[in-house]
Amino acid sequence: MAESANPAPSRDGETRRDFLILAAGGLGAIGTAVAVWPLIDSMNPSADVLALASTEVDLTPVEEGMAITVMWRGNPVFIRHRTPADIEAARAVPLEELPDPEPDEARAKKPEWLIMIGVCTHLGCVPKGQKPGDPKGDYNGWFCPCHGSHYDTAGRIRKGPAPKNLVIPPYEYLTETLVRIG
Amino acid sequence: MSDFKSNNAIIQWIEYRLPIFSFIDHSVGSKYPAPRNLSYWWNFGSLAGLALVIMIATGIVLAMQYTPHVTMAFDSVERIMRDVNYGWMLRYIHMNGASFFFIVVYIHLFRGLYYGSYKAPRELLWMIGVVILLAMMATAFMGYVLPWGQMSFWAAKVITNLFSAIPLVGETIVTWLWGGFTVGNPTLNRFYALHYLLPFVIVGLVIIHIWALHRFGSNNPLGIDVKGPQDTIPFHPYYTVKDLYGMGVYLIAFAAVVFFAPNSLGEPINYVEANPLVTPAHIVPEWYFLPYYAILRSITFDIWFIPAKLIGVIMMFGSILILLVLPWLDRSPVRSARFRPLYRQFFWILVVDCIVLGWVGANPPEPPYIYIGQVATAYYFAHFIIILPLLSVLERPRPLPASISEPVLKGGGAALGATANPMEKA
Numbered sequence: 054m055a056e057s058a059n060p061a062p063s064r065d066g067e068t069r070r071d072f073l074i075l076a077a078g079g080l081g082a083i084g085t086a087v088a089v090w091p092l093i094d095s096m097n098p099s100a101d102v103l104a105l106a107s108t109e110v111d112l113t114p115v116e117e118g119m120a121i122t123v124m125w126r127g128n129p130v131f132i133r134h135r136t137p138a139d140i141e142a143a144r145a146v147p148l149e150e151l152p153d154p155e156p157d158e159a160r161a162k163k164p165e166w167l168i169m170i171g172v173c174t175h176l177g178c179v180p181k182g183q184k185p186g187d188p189k190g191d192y193n194g195w196f197c198p199c200h201g202s203h204y205d206t207a208g209r210i211r212k213g214p215a216p217k218n219l220v221i222p223p224y225e226y227l228t229e230t231l232v233r234i235g
Numbered sequence: 236m237s238d239f240k241s242n243n244a245i246i247q248w249i250e251y252r253l254p255i256f257s258f259i260d261h262s263v264g265s266k267y268p269a270p271r272n273l274s275y276w277w278n279f280g281s282l283a284g285l286a287l288v289i290m291i292a293t294g295i296v297l298a299m300q301y302t303p304h305v306t307m308a309f310d311s312v313e314r315i316m317r318d319v320n321y322g323w324m325l326r327y328i329h330m331n332g333a334s335f336f337f338i339v340v341y342i343h344l345f346r347g348l349y350y351g352s353y354k355a356p357r358e359l360l361w362m363i364g365v366v367i368l369l370a371m372m373a374t375a376f377m378g379y380v381l382p383w384g385q386m387s388f389w390a391a392k393v394i395t396n397l398f399s400a401i402p403l404v405g406e407t408i409v410t411w412l413w414g415g416f417t418v419g420n421p422t423l424n425r426f427y428a429l430h431y432l433l434p435f436v437i438v439g440l441v442i443i444h445i446w447a448l449h450r451f452g453s454n455n456p457l458g459i460d461v462k463g464p465q466d467t468i469p470f471h472p473y474y475t476v477k478d479l480y481g482m483g484v485y486l487i488a489f490a491a492v493v494f495f496a497p498n499s500l501g502e503p504i505n506y507v508e509a510n511p512l513v514t515p516a517h518i519v520p521e522w523y524f525l526p527y528y529a530i531l532r533s534i535t536f537d538i539w540f541i542p543a544k545l546i547g548v549i550m551m552f553g554s555i556l557i558l559l560v561l562p563w564l565d566r567s568p569v570r571s572a573r574f575r576p577l578y579r580q581f582f583w584i585l586v587v588d589c590i591v592l593g594w595v596g597a598n599p600p601e602p603p604y605i606y607i608g609q610v611a612t613a614y615y616f617a618h619f620i621i622i623l624p625l626l627s628v629l630e631r632p633r634p635l636p637a638s639i640s641e642p643v644l645k646g647g648g649a650a651l652g653a654t655a656n657p658m659e660k661a
């Protein structure tokens with residue numbers, strides 16, 4: 054009696070059961086992953102955060118050699134009105150000497166206006182160098198005090214633990230002196 | 236069914252339906268035999284439990300007054316300090332309680348290192364302890380962000396940015412962690428939710444930790460196995476009273492700091508509200524994270540194609556994760572450093588090394604600190620990866636005593652033990 058209630062495994066039944074277990078298990082795993090995704094994705098930036106308006110900046114009051122800091126998407130954006138000496142210093146460096154090689158021409162749409170996100174590419178501190186009294190580092194650009202990264206007059210990393218140049222945000226000139234960031 | 240006896244009818248009634256009293260008696264009571272030679276270093280487990288209870292109790296009432304929003308968080312903590320009844324005290328207890336929790340757990344951990352408590356058969360017990368340490372670190376880190384001071388903000392920014400070191404997906408992960416493009420309100424909110432959740436996860440881990448502990452019982456200063464009832468005494472009353480005494484001493488020290496030097500362990504700049512545009516001159520984590528911070532910053536060079544930032548992050552997490560495999564790095568069959576003349580010295584060098592790392596972590600990342608930090612980091616890993624495996628082979632341990640009771644009872648152990656311990660049915 055016991056045998057008939059529990060038939061000896063035929064090869065046929067065995068593969069069908071294996072298949073069903075595999076298929077059900079696989080579907081369950083996929084289903085769980087699909088169900089978990091909304092939980093994970095809910096932690097990504099929400100629509101209102103993404104919709105944060107772009108920032109318009111009037112450059113007229115910024116004299117040569119001066120710098121201003123504006124906010125964009127919660128981060129500081131550095132705008133420096135570079136002197137000819139700044140630009141020349143940046144262009145004189147051979148690219149091979151740079152940890153993250155990028156010509157100065159690629160870093161500014163108008164060479165006298167350098168516009169960058171003021172967040173150190175190492176671990177996110179705000180580098181010093183915007184205010185007249187600030188330390189500007191060994192390359193007369195910016196200096197990040199957190200772990201000692203030095204950026205040059207094109208905002209390129211020259212020395213210290215930061216791996217990349219300061220990031221250039223998307224921006225465009227609406228007029229000669231009005232720029233929209235974002 | 237149970238061997239639990241009580242004259243109280245209500246207790247009997249409950250015990251018959253839910254054998255909870257016998258469970259407690261077997262866990263931390265008279266039916267739990269503990270080695271008779273445990274020293275005060277064995278007090279730190281129960282102290283960690285007390286510290287956790289204090290954190291949860293004060294945390295829950297603080298949570299009733301705290302507002303997790305970037306525009307209000309700082310002010311709500313100031314309100315707790317000034318206007319809420321006993322708010323200043325609750326916050327100072329919670330703030331310094333975290334420091335004391337770490338002091339206790341670090342001593343507990345080094346106790347384990349000294350007496351070889353991580354060795355068979357207690358490997359899993361040890362590994363669960365390491366996971367508890369990681370969960371504590373996550374909890375403390377997120378808690379520190381809540382008051383939304385300058386150091387809260389910048390510590391959060393720097394530490395979350397560590398994940399950007401992960402190749403390819405790093406930036407995506409960081410944006411996901413932040414819920415935005417920088418540390419902001421979404422970040423504060425989720426940290427608050429997790430800061431409330433994680434301590435209860437820790438409670439669960441602690442239960443598993445103790446479960447594993449009860450499988451083989453405590454290790455002891457001699458590091459040898461319990462050979463029989465003559466080597467043990469019942470946990471209650473002997474160690475319950477000893478633990479209570481330790482708690483009294485601990486609470487005195489704790490109260491002294493909470494009431495007389497509540498800000499001595501903290502950073503004054505955290506009483507300045509967070510400003511995303513201005514990074515403080517020196518970013519330093521709380522003292523209990525300083526050694527890891529030193530390890531992170533000591534990597535200033537790329538190795539092949541791996542950038543320094545990624546190596547630093549791997550080393551920092553590796554400094555804790557390596558403890559998970561410690562039972563397999565140290566192959567010496569002798570547990571206690573008392574009988575390991577060489578290991579004992581290297582143990583103390585490791586202690587000094589960790590203190591040096593902490594000191595380097597508190598200083599700016601420039602010479603000479605950076606070089607000292609590099610040497611200390613190299614030594615830290617060498618201790619586990621090179622010195623311990625070598626010692627397992629090279630060291631000649633001293634002879635072990637035959638049993639725990641033998642040195643005390645001079646061979647009469649079995650008979651004497653039976654009388655000293657009448658509750659044990661051998």
Ligand code: HEM
Pocket residue numbers: 287290291292293294295296297298299301312326329330333336371374375376378379380381382430431433434435437
């Ligand atoms: C493992 C246990 C815990 C640790 C290590 C811990 C650690 C911390 C730390 C370091 C702070 C920052 C203190 C400061 O500088 O002001 C903090 C704040 C806070 N914690 Fe906890 N905590 C724990 C458990 C809890 C629990 C269980 C709750 C709630 C149920 C809680 C609620 C809070 C609140 C509301 C704050 C903000 C108020 C303040 O800053 O004082 N904590 N926690």
Ligand code: FES
Pocket residue numbers: 173174175176177178197198199200201202213214215
């Ligand atoms: S964050 Fe700038 S050097 Fe580390």
